[in-house]
Amino acid sequence: MDGRRARKLLGVDRDAGPDEIRRAFRARALATHPDHGGSASAFNDVRVALETLAAVVPRPVRTSALTTAPLTRVDVYDSPRRAAPRRDFADVLRSATRRLG
Numbered sequence: 001m002d003g004r005r006a007r008k009l010l011g012v013d014r015d016a017g018p019d020e021i022r023r024a025f026r027a028r029a030l031a032t033h034p035d036h037g038g039s040a041s042a043f044n045d046v047r048v049a050l051e052t053l054a055a056v057v058p059r060p061v062r063t064s065a066l067t068t069a070p071l072t073r074v075d076v077y078d079s080p081r082r083a084a085p086r087r088d089f090a091d092v093l094r095s096a097t098r099r100l101g
Helices: 003-010 018-032 040-056 089-100
Strands: none
Touching: 003 018, 003 040, 018 040
16 A cells, blocks of 8 residues: 555545544544444555554654653652551551451
8 A cells, every 4th residue: 555545545634743643543443443333344454554654654752851861769758757658468458357347
């Protein structure tokens, strides 16, 4: 399948980005999926169209502060005045049996 046919099948423009292509695929997949009243061949065509366009339009690399900074765990209980609550199965069992009396 070529890119022109894939775009026509999904209903996206030539300059559509990866997110728009993905949204169009999901909409067409719901309409053509055999579990939702569509046919297997129509759903397969939509799936091949997505694969074709995914090869032509790569996903952008997302960068954020989390990907550039080292991963550190920020914990609410880092304060010296407050200790982290620790409960294991025995504590949970004890509190449950106290409630039951």
